[in-house]
Amino acid sequence: MKLMRVGAFGAERPVVEHDGVTYDLRPLTDDVDGAFLAADGIARTRTALAAGSLPRTDVAGERVGAPVARPQAVWCIGMNYAAHAAESGATPPEVPVLFFKTPNTVVGPYDEVLVPRGSEKTDWEVELAVVIGRRARYLHSPEEAAAHIAGYTISNDVSERAFQLEISGGQWSKGKCAETFNPLGPALVPADELDVSDVRLTSSVNGEPRQDSTTADLIFSVPYLVWHLSQVAVLEPGDVINTGTPQGVAISGRFPYLRAGDVVELAIEGIGTQRQVLAQA
Structure with a gap:
């Protein structure tokens, strides 16, 4: 489903x-x-x-939107794959690194992504996204997290690295909140229908492979993240948690940053695929 x-x-x-x-x-x-x-x-x-009480419907040719409407928060975990931390020149964190994206960054999985004015370092990041289904506040343990997760989808945590790291003043969100910077979808898969402990994530740019990893390499697991965040904030139904990205992004220095006309494709096993064409803002 x-x-x-x-x-x-x-x-x-x-x-x-x-x-x-x-x-x-x-x-x-x-x-x-x-x-x-x-x-x-x-x-x-x-x-x-x-x-059998739901009518069939034809969706052929229709735009696909983000699978959850109007999240009140987009919580983002940084450097949650050790290899990505290394390629970014950072030490793997001992506690989850948290930053935010504004909810109005969320667009559909096939919508156009806009390169910000003045950007030279727009980057892609395939991520498993968690959608909260029940209010989570001061959970006692990671084991309690499952009851608070509605399901999973794909997120592209698009980033502008110069904004994020060079003119940020230390706050990553400056490089994360440009319009269209969080394609989400295509579908919300119920949590009890997908074991996300070891699913494959991939990305490509213009048909060339970039990221290829699995969630087994997460430093902090999904249950741990939900538990941890509930200790420092209240997670509301519909909230989205971007759980981090594996190695293979442009900040590594191995690949060029994105430009208008580039095509980014992302996939997560059991959920589906995304495809975005880059355009100039």
């Missing part, structure tokens, strides 16, 4: 794909958002599918 949102930006409609057939979710909800997830939306979707 995969939950998606299709249609024009700001006017997406919720659908669910199951066994190769797509169904309209509007009998259950106006959107896939925090309120829907918090109200057992995934379980209710399964029940409706089993009962």
Whole structure:
């Protein structure tokens, strides 16, 4: 089962794909958002599918939006793969590194990504994204995290490295919050349908391989991240957590940074693929 949102930006409609057939979710909800997830939306979707109460719908040719609407926060974990920390010239962290992206960076998985004005170092990052389904506050242990995760999707944590590191004043978010800098999707896969302890992540630029790793190389696991963040903040339904990116990005010095006209493709096993064409802002 995969939950998606299709249609024009700001006017997406919720659908669910199951066994190769797509169904309209509007009998259950106006959107896939925090309120829907918090109200057992995934379980209710399964029940409706089993009962045959959702109408089929044709989504051919429609734009695919981000699979969750209006996250109130996009939490981002930096340097969570040891090899990526090394290629960035950093020591692997002893505690999770946290920074933020503004929610309005979130766009669909196939939407255009805009290179900021003055940018010379726009970079790509394939990441497993966690979507929170239940409020998480002061969890007692990582084992409690599972009950608070709605599902998983793909994130491209697009970054402008000069903004992030050279003119940041020490705050990474300056290089993370340009418009279109968080393509998300294409689908939200329920947490109980995907074991993310060892799934493959890949990326390519203009058809040339860049990243190829698995989540088994995460320094801090998904349950640990959710637990840890709940100690320092309240995670709300619909929140997105970008869990970090593996090696193979431009900041390594092995590859050129992105320019208008470049094509970035990302994939995570069990979730799907993304494709973005870069354009000049």
